[in-house]
Amino acid sequence: MESLETEVRGLSRLLGQAQAPLLAILPHNTLEYAEAAQQGGADALILGIDKTESMFPGLFGSFDLQEDSILGIVSTSSIPVGISIGDSRPLTPESWERIVGKSFSFVNMYAHHMPPFVLTDERIDKLVSVGAGYMVEQIKSLSEMSHVKALEAAIVSPQGQTHVFSVLDLSTLRMISKLSAKPVILRAQKRLEAGDFRSIAEAGLRGLSLDPSALEAGVEAYRAAVASYLRQFKVTSP
Numbered sequence: 001m002e003s004l005e006t007e008v009r010g011l012s013r014l015l016g017q018a019q020a021p022l023l024a025i026l027p028h029n030t031l032e033y034a035e036a037a038q039q040g041g042a043d044a045l046i047l048g049i050d051k052t053e054s055m056f057p058g059l060f061g062s063f064d065l066q067e068d069s070i071l072g073i074v075s076t077s078s079i080p081v082g083i084s085i086g087d088s089r090p091l092t093p094e095s096w097e098r099i100v101g102k103s104f105s106f107v108n109m110y111a112h113h114m115p116p117f118v119l120t121d122e123r124i125d126k127l128v129s130v131g132a133g134y135m136v137e138q139i140k141s142l143s144e145m146s147h148v149k150a151l152e153a154a155i156v157s158p159q160g161q162t163h164v165f166s167v168l169d170l171s172t173l174r175m176i177s178k179l180s181a182k183p184v185i186l187r188a189q190k191r192l193e194a195g196d197f198r199s200i201a202e203a204g205l206r207g208l209s210l211d212p213s214a215l216e217a218g219v220e221a222y223r224a225a226v227a228s229y230l231r232q233f234k235v236t237s238p
Helices: 011-015 031-039 063-076 093-100 136-143 167-179 194-202 219-236
Strands: 022-025 044-049 081-085 106-110 125-131 148-154 184-188 207-210
Touching (some): 022 219, 031 219, 106 148, 125 136, 136 148, 136 167, 148 167, 167 184, 194 219, 207 219
Parallel strands (some): 022 207, 081 106, 125 148, 184 207
């Protein structure tokens, strides 16, 4: 893989592309999965730390525990790399300084997990996730905050991730997209059929983040899924 360019490529540049970007969330912070995502055609990688969701056993550890593998990916990736931070432990200003000092292109957190000192840090773009149960007024207010570059609609509850993509999901996405003052990316937490991609694009979504919990396990299956989702979403996106 090629080395990173000197300039860190942020979320703003990804969202400014002619076609909507596909962000690949890695199920494990390993070079094998990073390479698979890039070979599948992903526009950016999202690494993870401090997760608590049972679907992400490879991302439970802290930055300290996973620093070597994370920095190995960042230093060799030919596409932008974001860091998604969970809530298994409080994020302190000291820990944040260690993270933000690395060459990440953006940080991703749920709004109810993100401390204000992360939001207002001018050194890195913010992709703020909105989850199931967020009020309409909260979503609108979040999108109007100047430090928020984009929202990620992660609207599926854990128990709903085995269900089909539904009309209710589509209606919720249309509402969020219409309300938001910033671009909205969908976190694909359910398996999507070919026809679903056109509906998602027509709902006004500006990108897709591929949640590995909706995919088959294994590096080869992950590579194939990235390529498949990319091909179908790019064809239907404006």
